[in-house]
Amino acid sequence: MTAQEPTSSTTTSDQRVIKKYPNRRLYDTATSTYITLSEVKQLVMERENIVVKDAKTGDDLTRSIFLQIILEEEAGGAPMFTEAMLANIIRFYGHTMQGHMGSFIEKNVQIFTDFQAKMAEQGGVDAWAKMMQMPNPLMPAAYAEQMQKMQEQLQKQTEQMMGMFGIKR
Numbered sequence: 001m002t003a004q005e006p007t008s009s010t011t012t013s014d015q016r017v018i019k020k021y022p023n024r025r026l027y028d029t030a031t032s033t034y035i036t037l038s039e040v041k042q043l044v045m046e047r048e049n050i051v052v053k054d055a056k057t058g059d060d061l062t063r064s065i066f067l068q069i070i071l072e073e074e075a076g077g078a079p080m081f082t083e084a085m086l087a088n089i090i091r092f093y094g095h096t097m098q099g100h101m102g103s104f105i106e107k108n109v110q111i112f113t114d115f116q117a118k119m120a121e122q123g124g125v126d127a128w129a130k131m132m133q134m135p136n137p138l139m140p141a142a143y144a145e146q147m148q149k150m151q152e153q154l155q156k157q158t159e160q161m162m163g164m165f166g167i168k169r
Contacts, residue, residue: 016048019055027055041069108154115150
């Protein structure tokens with residue numbers, strides 16, 4: 001295989017196709033080059049809408065590539081997920097509430113993302129980092145209030161979800 005390949009991809013105008021070959025190489029059809037997993041991560045960070053397809057079968061491998069990126073990030077020294085959290089996520093597989101748990105996590109991450117974007121819009125890129133370094137009494141009142149509301153909403157949703165399982169706090 002050469003570094004260049006004909007771009008006969010199924011790219012739609014808003015989707016970037018990455019092909020995965022049996023030798024584990026990733027080929028970006030938009031740039032006609034092979035890329036690394038860290039470059040796929042960078043595309044995700046840049047909010048590129050990508051899909052990873054098996055070059056031979058055409059199967060969608062996007063989720064497995066994203067999970068591989070998360071695994072590498074988690075192993076990289078500053079994990080986002082605790083062992084307890086991962087164990088709890090594992091426990092939901094096969095459970096009747098499995099579909100609801102994914103939706104629950106997705107909605108709450110979206111709330112957090114929207115809040116982060118709003119802060120960046122209001123105070124620049126570093127506003128979030130600066131605010132998190134401030135002691136609570138010095139935190140701007142509007143942000144502190146929004147953070148409190150967000151935390152209360154997440155807690156309420158979590159308690160409702162746990163209540164559905166008969167789990168009380």
